[in-house]
Amino acid sequence: MIRKNSLKYSLLLMSIIVLNSCVKNQKKEMKIDVEKSEVLITNFKEQFRPQFHFTPQEKWMNDPNGLVYHKGIYHLFYQYYPDDIVWGPMHWGHATSEDLISWNHKPIALFPDEHGLIFSGSAVVDKENSSGFGTKENPPLVAIFTYHLMEGEKAGRKDFQTQGIAYSLDNGDTWTKYEGNPVIGNENIKDFRDPKVFWHHETNQWIMLLVAGDHAKIYSSSDLKSWKYVSDFGKDKGAHGGVWECPDLFKLKVEGTEEEKWVLLISINPGAPNGGSGTQYFVGDFDGETFISEHDEEKWIDYGTDNYAGVTYNNTPNNERIFIGWMSNWNYARDTPTKTWRSAMTLPRELTLHKKKKAYFLKNYPIPAFDKQLEEIDNMSQRNMKTITLDSLDFNQTNISFELSLRENFELQLKNTKNEVVKFQVDAAKNELRLDRRQSGLVDFEKSFGATVHKQSYEPQNELVEVRIIIDQSSIEIFVDKGRYVFTDQIFPTENYKTLLINSDETEAIKDFKIKSVNTIW
Numbered sequence: 001m002i003r004k005n006s007l008k009y010s011l012l013l014m015s016i017i018v019l020n021s022c023v024k025n026q027k028k029e030m031k032i033d034v035e036k037s038e039v040l041i042t043n044f045k046e047q048f049r050p051q052f053h054f055t056p057q058e059k060w061m062n063d064p065n066g067l068v069y070h071k072g073i074y075h076l077f078y079q080y081y082p083d084d085i086v087w088g089p090m091h092w093g094h095a096t097s098e099d100l101i102s103w104n105h106k107p108i109a110l111f112p113d114e115h116g117l118i119f120s121g122s123a124v125v126d127k128e129n130s131s132g133f134g135t136k137e138n139p140p141l142v143a144i145f146t147y148h149l150m151e152g153e154k155a156g157r158k159d160f161q162t163q164g165i166a167y168s169l170d171n172g173d174t175w176t177k178y179e180g181n182p183v184i185g186n187e188n189i190k191d192f193r194d195p196k197v198f199w200h201h202e203t204n205q206w207i208m209l210l211v212a213g214d215h216a217k218i219y220s221s222s223d224l225k226s227w228k229y230v231s232d233f234g235k236d237k238g239a240h241g242g243v244w245e246c247p248d249l250f251k252l253k254v255e256g257t258e259e260e261k262w263v264l265l266i267s268i269n270p271g272a273p274n275g276g277s278g279t280q281y282f283v284g285d286f287d288g289e290t291f292i293s294e295h296d297e298e299k300w301i302d303y304g305t306d307n308y309a310g311v312t313y314n315n316t317p318n319n320e321r322i323f324i325g326w327m328s329n330w331n332y333a334r335d336t337p338t339k340t341w342r343s344a345m346t347l348p349r350e351l352t353l354h355k356k357k358k359a360y361f362l363k364n365y366p367i368p369a370f371d372k373q374l375e376e377i378d379n380m381s382q383r384n385m386k387t388i389t390l391d392s393l394d395f396n397q398t399n400i401s402f403e404l405s406l407r408e409n410f411e412l413q414l415k416n417t418k419n420e421v422v423k424f425q426v427d428a429a430k431n432e433l434r435l436d437r438r439q440s441g442l443v444d445f446e447k448s449f450g451a452t453v454h455k456q457s458y459e460p461q462n463e464l465v466e467v468r469i470i471i472d473q474s475s476i477e478i479f480v481d482k483g484r485y486v487f488t489d490q491i492f493p494t495e496n497y498k499t500l501l502i503n504s505d506e507t508e509a510i511k512d513f514k515i516k517s518v519n520t521i522w
């Protein structure tokens with residue numbers, strides 16, 4: 001009896017000690033930001049943790065949602081599962097920023113309810129209070145999202161996705177769901193989701209796009225509550241290797257002209273050019289009812305495999321078109337080797353529209369505000385650039401840029417002492433750009449991750465073009481010709497890359513080579 005008790009006692013003592021040291025450790029990890037009265041539950045120093053890309057403090061994240069600017073604040077909502085680092089019952093997580101570079105983590109904005117889980121969608125500022133949820137003096141933020149009813153899906157029904165709305169009168173801090181939800185029911189369409197809403201000035205009404213499996217559907221409304229179906233787009237256009245997701249539609253001026261065109265983004269999974277999930281786009285016209293595409297060939301915003309479900313901000317201050325994508329791919333999103341959180345967003349990128357030889361194309365390139373994170377560490381513009389080897393720097397948080405002729409073969413490698421290497425190549429004979437992450441670090445957590453070299457073809461040109469490479473611990477983003485050709489890829493080196501090797505066929509082919517380090521945002 002006595003022995004039993006003393007055993008119990010020592011067990012109790014041990015657990016108190018263990019508990020205490022856990023609490024102590026946790027305390028070390030916990031910073032309380034008094035100003036924002038927010039508890040940070042990580043120091044953002046875990047292995048692979050991005051230092052200047054948005055990540056949730058912990059747990060699973062996928063698509064960006066509800067991108068909207070209001071009263072000096074950029075909101076980023078996102079698909080969030082707060083209980084695990086794999087996909088699960090979806091909520092809308094929330095973060096805010098004044099510059100789209102530094103972020104404040106906010107409490108969860110939208111929780112599942114009797115109509116279902118909260119899937120992807122958008123948010124608008126209802127300036128005229130058309131919904132009646134606020135006043136003209138204090139216009140509501142209105143979120144429009146998909147409800148996903150698990151019970152319906154499990155029962156083998158097709159009508160388990162509907163559209164709902166919620167509003168906030170305190171700039172996104174608290175949300176009230178509309179009592180008349182769902183605002184669009186389901187007429188037996190299995191994949192029926194991801195509403196993007198915007199104000200169409202030309203016809204003075206709200207427009208919603210959503211996807212229905214292999215096409216987009218367009219609706220209009222005067223009050224955000226009652227919606228009228230107006231048209232379909234896309235059954236016979238673009239890529240159809242997988243289900244259509246996360247549409248977006250907006251107008252852009254063709255750079256250097258007064259011409260205006262409408263651009264439609266459609267994410268698709270699977271069926272992207274280098275495997276799995278990717279985002280295609282169409283350039284055309286929209287009259288408030290119908291979207292008509294100019295072209296038949298497929299167009300993609302990114303040939304890396306980690307830029308998915310990207311959409312753009314509503315209501316930006318100078319009408320810039322700012323895009324954020326989810327930096328992952330459904331092929332392996334659930335398997336990547338991070339432990340306390342999963343996934344990051346791409347850098348915010350400005351979308352611009354260009355026209356050459358009658359063909360339109362989009363560029364996507366980091367917003368200028370990102371440059372304030374950069375610090376010059378080595379400006380090598382004066383050196384002979386045919387071959388360079390740098391062994392003294394740490395490349396896991398850097399911005400490398402240079403001017404390059406795409407008429408010559410070229411290769412850039414980033415390496416560590418374990419022979420892990422990521423390569424960017426120009427094959428001038430094939431007019432092909434390549435990103436090779438097959439030996440970049442951990443790759444075998446899923447079979448497709450390190451299986452292939454990612455490729456895209458380019459149009460040869462006489463002028464030098466800028467190549468900009470941004471590395472942040474577990475990602476590499478490559479922008480060629482200011483975002484005409486882009487690769488966004490995750491990488492998981494087990495040791496920092498410390499060697500940079502460059503090789504080109506021609507001395508004059510590389511100019512203005514700069515390496516900058518990128519400051520952390522956390």
Ligand code: FRU
Pocket residue numbers: 062063079090119120146193194245246309
């Ligand atoms: C895209 C997507 C959306 C859906 C959400 C669910 O990645 O599949 O279509 O709304 O993720 O989390």
